[in-house]
Amino acid sequence: MEREELAGWLRLTLTPGVGDTAARKLLAAFGLPPGVFAQSHAALLQVVSSAQAMALGHPPEGLPALLEQTWQWLQATEPDGATRRIVTLADAGYPASLLEMVDPPVMLYVIGAPAFDLTQLGRAVAIVGSRNPTPQGASNARAFAQALGEANITVVSGLALGVDGAAHQGALDAAASNPSRLATVAVVGTGLDRVYPARHRALAHQIVAHGLIVSEFAPGTPPLNQNFPKRNRIIAGLSRGTLVVEAALQSGSLITARLAVEQGKEVFAIPGSIHSPQSRGCHALIRQGAKLVESVNDVLEELRFDDVTASQAPDADPAVLDDSGLLRDLGFDPVSLDALCARTGHGAATLQAQLLELELDGRIARLPGGLFQRVGRG
Template sequence: MDRDELAGWLRLLLTPGIGNTTARRLMAAFGLPTDVFAQSPTRLREVVLPQQAQALQQVPPELETQLDSTLQWLATAGAAPRSLITLGDDRYPAALLAMEDPPLLLYALGRTDLWRPASSRNIAIVGSRNPTPQGEANARQFGKACAQAGLTVVSGLALGVDSAAHLGALEGAAEADDRLATIAVVGTGLDRVYPRRNLALAHRIAQHGLLLSEYPLGTPPLAANFPKRNRLIAGLAQGTLVVEAALQSGSLITARLASEQGKEVFAIPGSIHSAQARGCHALIRQGAKLVETIQDVLDELKLSSTPDSIAAHADAISASGPKDTENPLLTALGYDPVGLDALVARTGIATSQLQVQLLELELDNQVARLPGGLFQRIAHS
């Protein structure tokens, strides 16, 4: 793409009052952005409102700066390839074209050489930014199992469930260099990472997966951008798995968008005492498929997998259940958050001794200490 062509795309993107839907209508009528801007005001008013036609006559003041920074970003050599994918490009995902407002541009950082935009083997994994320890472990375990089954995990690079899902996918696809491990759809420009705590994770994703954004370089983490980008997470995936979510969680937006796009929605149930499980329970009541293992997802999506990966995940789920020979305190804990007084009543162990045992289990990463003086057992894969 030469400078003039890129300038046309960026100008259309930056023009006030011209959203994705209007831009698409303009290109359907006139062709490429450079052709759109070659039209007279009269011709433009045949397709858009008068104020929109007037806006198209004005060059956005930030265009030259954005053009220079984009060209410099594309030309900068780094550990991961950089590219710009425009609407109509062969690499543009067909699934996004079916949406009402597909992005004009997708900024891409990472393994575009492994990206198959027409692939249906993508699964979105989303959930709370503040999950319970068990929720975070579930996200990582399912991310790994999905990658081992040959699926690409799509998420949003947020803290909590998103990060755990990306990490699990990177672990599961560690030995498969010929396919994309995970896709992170972000709500900022690709020249910055938000949250900063995920900088190292973003670098790993760029090396073994792909980071995507519809926002121009330099775009800060604006609150309104994150719910909007959720439609792309849902759009890129054949189904969306919600691991943990409160009733007001943004993950439920992704699930709703997936449902509106005709995609499958899955949810992992949790404790009836956990606020972070209520969003998943609400989805299940609304028709989302209850998920216990990766096989539930594969069956619903009619996808195949290797027997070894399915068996490994089933064994991991089974192994997390109570055993006759396990610590009796773990059995007494169950998997719901529980307070110290309740544990004393269940076990008959003196409070001082119980606190010592809980500390030992906490240091061994078998029990997590929660706010409010609660404890929760952690199931590991």
């Protein structure tokens, strides 16, 4: 993006009284920002109010400073070859799923590996939940995220403490076996020139290496309370479904779930103890029609990702074992992946893909400690 182009987009979004809704109407009517600002007052009145049309006639106060700050942010380099980008409604790289929302953001700021972009989110599931989860809740978030990642599904969350952080970490765990895949996307409520919460700085660096961090807020935007519920609509919008792991009755995660429903997306909830306040939000969602989830299979079966198959996994080895051969090599006792590699002579990527397929078919079970066991004697 050139500096002059950036100036036009920032002017449109910074003009007092012209919010995202009016900006989208103007863009639809007159094309790119230069076309908007070239219009007469009378022409603008056909689209926006008199006050908005008047405001559009003058560059807003603070535009030069914001332009300089944003331009400097855009030009700065990231470690490990990651790039900084700005994606607008007019760009081919704008995620199609957000265009289906009633209020898509006009601009998105993105940091991530150059191989990844937001158009790769056809297979994505959001995982959200409490900032103060129980140990089991945090463990569930990480385990579900890892299982989804191993099924070649991107995990979307909000980089918050608790469930969000555990979900991102689980997705990164899965990325260890396939670093070429878009593992996770963090949608944040601040400018991308800062990490909030600060204790997730190391996690944010990992995400940048294996995924993307996204914000609709310009660099310099602090962690304002009103921005976090707003970013939740993007989390829901980027995903095919939203899984709530743990949530109190008054929780931002329930806002994300409601927004997902409003967007026509699936909502899933993991039940918990009737004595735990962190489970009450999930139980309320289940009573309202969310699907009760006990395993990752419940999510995959509902969303029906047609391309989630072992043979199509991008990291699969060319050689493939047939099911009967792999089941025979599994035996009936718990066995580790390393032991299976030694027994079969096949690589871990091939075996992981086929083990996932057998697990989804209910023919094997995944046990604690990274072990697998055949289910039944047939």
